[in-house]
Structure formats: structure tokens, C-alpha cells
Amino acid sequence: MKYTIKILRKEREQTGQYWQSFIYETDNSAATAASALSDLNDREHLSDADGKPARRIEWECSCLQKKCGACAMIIDGIPRLACDAVLADMGKTQITLEPLRKFPVVCDLIADRSILFENLRTMQLWLAENAVITDKMQELAYQSSECLQCGCCLEICPNFYAGGKFFGMAAVPVTTRLMSEMSPAAYRQIARQYAKHVFAGCGKSLACRNICPKKIDTENLLVNTNAKLWKLAVSCKMK
């Protein structure tokens, strides 16, 4: 199969972006956007669709099997993992790749997602006591520990922007995991942060629900954590 891979590129030192297309031929029906990028970069001399010599394409990857979140980018308009985007399944031969838009672009397909990690620090997301994992909470703790911090959910969220007070869905799995393993007295501080940085800003449109590459049941996590928040609020009021 012959594909045209159209990539939105940027030089490190410059601010402007530009499109450049590459021809990628493969007989592997399982080839993904990640395979296309690796194979293009493995060419001894990379040239674009017009035959002009081109700089190697900068992008991030690590696991190549949907487990690390490194390769998140916008593929044909949708934020997703390049290693999960099977070209043959896209039903077309021209495919566009762009860096995530909600984060500063470093170069080519690399976006600086540092804000994701900063936000988790701001929310002081860590255990305040030894975890207790009950049989009932095991599955929830597992599911919420699966988050890749890839940022796809933030990219699609109408309310999230980097540097804003609302931290978006990426903060929810971490919060849920910690709250599922701590006593209410110990997670009070986290709940306060959650109320401020997630609950207050979330429109609950659930645009993020189907985008998560790990298929984390974001609605379930939200419902669960919000319920804990309400319980805490009610018990505080009663006191």
C-alpha cells in the first residue's frame, strides 16, 4: 500500500510551522503511523514527496504498544497514539500528523507536556498514609493506575488549556487511585485540590470519554471521585 504522510513540522529555533509530505510504501497491513515514522527515519537519505532532501522527523516513542503514552499526536484530526493508529484501518491513503496543540510545540511532532506533571505536583497527589487496598477497591485502583499521562483527553477537552486552573481528566485517574486507597480523613487535602482543579471546571460533557487510548472508564472515575467529594462535603457540613 502506498501512503502520503503529511506532517506539520517546526524547527526548534523557529516558531512557524509548515507542512511536508512523505511517500510511505508498505506491504504490512498492521503498519501504524509509528511504523511509518520509524521506517521513514531509518532511510539512509530522507527525502520528501517532491524528492527534496528532508531533515529527519522528530517524534517521541518508547514502547510501540500503547503502554507508555510517548507517541500521542493528532492523527487525521484526532488525538491518539501513533503506535495504535493502524494505517490500513483509516480507509484513506493521505494521512496527516500534527503535534498536540494544547502544549508548546518543541519541534515537529514533539510537544512539551511538562504541564501535565506540574499539575499533579500542584495538586499534591501522593499518599498521605500507607495504602489499604480492599478487595472492593482493587479493580478501581488498577484501572486508575493505568493512565499513561499521554494528554489525549486534555487535547479534546473544551475546558482545558495549559497554565489554566482547570487540570482536566489527566488528573482524575491519579486522584482516584490515591483516594481509593486512603481513608477519608487522609484524603481530605486531595479532595480539596480535586474540587478546585477538576470538579469546579469540568463541564461533564465527557468529550474525553471515548478518546482515552487505554479505554479508561473516565466517567466511572469521575462519578466515583465526585461521590467521595460529596460525602466529605456533607460530613463536614454535619460537623
Next chain:
Amino acid sequence: MKTVNIIGAGLSGLSAAITLARSGVRCNLISAQPSERSQSVLAEGGINAALDTMGENDTVQEHFNDTMKGGCFLESESAVRNLTDHAPDIVTVLFQLGVPFRSENGRILLRNFGGQKKKRTAFAKSSTGKMIMTALIDEVRKYEAAGLVCRYPHHELADITIAGGRLQQIIVRDTFRNEFLSFTGSTIVCTGGMNGFFEGMTTGTTQNTGNAAALLFHAGVEFANLEFIQYHPTTVGISNKRMLISEAARGEGGRLYIMRNDQKWYFMEEKYPELKNLMPRDVVSREMFFVSRMPECSGEVYLDMTGLSGEVWEHKLSDLRKEIIAYMHTDPAEEPVPVSPGIHFFMGGIRVSDRHETNINGLFAAGECACKYHGANRLGGNSMLGAVYGGKAAAAAAMEQPSECEIRETAFRESISSPRIRSILRETLLGGLGIVRNAEELQTAIDELTGLCSQEISELDRMRINLGLAALQSAYARKESRGSHYRSDYPDKADAFRKLTVVKYENGAIQLRFVAADSEETI
């Protein structure tokens, strides 16, 4: 304030960072990508500890015995003793940090894993590494906020300076800004296995390029046992990598077979009636190599998981099933899956003492980049354990020394490797370091790489080739078969080789010597 540098933020790097922070020692945690993207998140099957929660009277002594035996007695007893003695505490602490190991009423359940007769592997479905990493990342965040851990999450090692047997400084490249920083002070290397020497052929991450190892070797750091490379028997080729089918699949009842005279032949069960499909990985991979070349056998080796119960699929292997369906379009509960061995783990690496010191003062190493604990063959579930324990031990040793860290912006001209040379290096190494080796093929590979060195190539490529040559020479010099190193021209184990193959780059040449596995020789 006392500060230690850690290069690598996978499991061993995080373990070291937490150990330092808990003692009030600062660290700079430098890594090519954030911890969420490290290879450790890929670990599937579990982590070993003789917790004895399954009513099998398991003991730390048996964990010790199995590890020594699995590693073909190529590791010092004292090191393995440290590892296995600490294992129950380590897994208990991980549970307290919130790792959702499968448990019942607070009792951690254990599963069977290769090379061990008793259930000893704590697990969380088949995403144990991801679960452990999530918990440790959250724990490290606490120390980041307290100013004890300072992350440099998109920084790659670019250079290391050693003088008079002491580490002087490391230089790292900020890959986002393309700028260089130098760091002085004690440094723990936690850069993982040398996957990048076998691009596309390993189950691990593309991020562990092996460049760090090549730089360190070139600078005079001693490496050991580079010939011991673990081929995991059950992997499948997906785009640009080998995908692992965890040993847990066999631990839960998966069976290997090949068609022999048109009949399914469960060769492992017939040949090894005691451990059957759960023999150590080197044995299984080799058997697969041999049976698939027998004239009466045809087609590939299959892993048959169709007999597993619905309960096992749901509670223990649901994620593995999803993954196989997604990447292979086959439901393993319905159909056997064709599998073949792929490169999975590097037992060899930076030579370290029991305290994780290298031969260079001020430089320590832990995790998969170091040669420790696993001897000639690592048991499944022991490497995460080795990474956590090694990180702790290295941190403990590093903080005993005074270590002031100065960070400076610096100018540096970095060398890069070429895709063409990387690919020649890979093919040559695969030719020499396959599952079954012999002198002739090894010599051919050595000659090819020596020839490649005389071409005009980059400095980094030269360093990588040197480390590749050291691995080939180690395999050539080890005239016996032991664990993952199988020589068809020397098929037996030889007592004279119960020694580490130690290599060092000195005065422009690779020096090789054998050192007894439990030698007291100071490193």
C-alpha cells in the same frame, strides 16, 4: 547539600531516588523521557518474593536456590542472598505504597513463574510493571514537591569524564532545547538494557538506545557477562518490535506445541515432565530452536491458551488477551497463537560490587544496565526485584560518600549514530549472538565489526561497535554452554568457566579477563 545524580527514571532510578530522599539526600533525576514512558511500565507478569501466602511452605532459601540455579551459579552467593532476603519486605512496601497486587483480604496472592516450583510471583493482572511504576511515580512526586528530587525529564547522557579512576562529571543534552549541562558529583546509572543494539528485535523500549552503555564503556567503565542475552520464548513480531506474551500465560496453564507428523507435540511437557512449559527461558527458547528445525516437525511453535478458564482470563490475563486481539487479530481464548523467541533481557552490563559500586569511584549502577543477580539466565519476576533492590543498594552506597553537585551550562559537540551503521551492527550481532552460537559465526561477526571500524564512521558509532565487539569477544572466549549462552561447539557446562567475563576498554583496545563469580577481587 549532599546531592547525587541518577541517570534513568525507570524502576531502579525511582527506587534510588526514594531511598535517597528518605535519608534527606537530594538527587537530580535525569532521564531521556518521563518515568511513565520507561521500559519498566512494560513489565507484565510480576515480581518475586517468598511471601509464602499460598500455603506451599515457600522460603527465602528456596527463592535463593532457584535464583542461583536459574543463573547457573554465575552470581556471587552473597549478592543473591541480599536480593532474596529483602524480597518479602520490598513487595510488602510496594503494597503499602498502593500497588494493586491481586490480593484477598490484604493477603497478596502469588502466581507460578518460570524456573520456580512454588508460587512466588506477586502480580497485578499482566500489567504489574505499570502498577508498580504508577505507585512509585506518585511517591517520588512527594519528594519533588519537597525539593529533594529534581527531575530532568528530557535529558540524555552525552558524555562522561573520568580521571584517575574517579568520576569527574557527566554531560547531558536537553533534547527539547538542544543545550548541554554538566553535572559533578556521585552518579548512579540506571539506564536499562541495551535494546538499541538490536533495534526492532526486542520486547522492550526504543528509548534504551544503548548509547549510555557505549559511552561508559568507552570511558573505561568495566562491563561483565555481555554474552548473556535472554531470548524470551514467547514473543510475536508486531510493527518494528517484538511483543511479549508474558510467561504468566504459561504460568496459568498455556502450553507450547509444534506439529510433528501432523500431530500436536507438546514437546516441553514430554521432555521436562517436572516443570514442563515453565522451564527457565533459556531452555524453552533453545528447545523451540531445535524442534522447529527437526525434519518431522512442520510450521511454527504455537502457544495454546485455549484451555484457560474464563475466571483466569477475566481476573488474571484480561489485558494480555486484549493486547493479542488488538495487535494480532486473534483471540487467544479461541485459537493458539504462533510464537517465537525474541530478545528480552540483558543479564550482562556494567560490572558492580554487591554495593553496586563500579570500578570508577563515585559511579554506581543499578537495574538492567548493571550485571547483577541474574547470572547466566534471569528468572522471570526477578528483574523488577533486582531493579528495586539494586536502586536501594546503590543509593545507600552513594550517600556514604561526600557528593557536592555543581550544574553548569556547557558547550559540547555531540556525535550521532547513523541508521545504516546501526542496522549493520544489529545484523552482525544477531549473526553472532543468536540462541545457538559457534566459534565460526562469532569470528565472522568479529571480523565484520573490526572491518566496519576502519570505515569513516561517527565517534558514537565507533563506541557502539566497540561495545558490540566486546560482547562478541566475550561469547567467543566462553568456550562452554551455560544458561542463555549456548555454544554448539562446546555444548557442555565447564566448571573452569564459573566466572564472569569482564571487559574493559583501555589504551584503545578491549581487554578481556575471567573473574571467579564469588571472587573477593575489589572492583
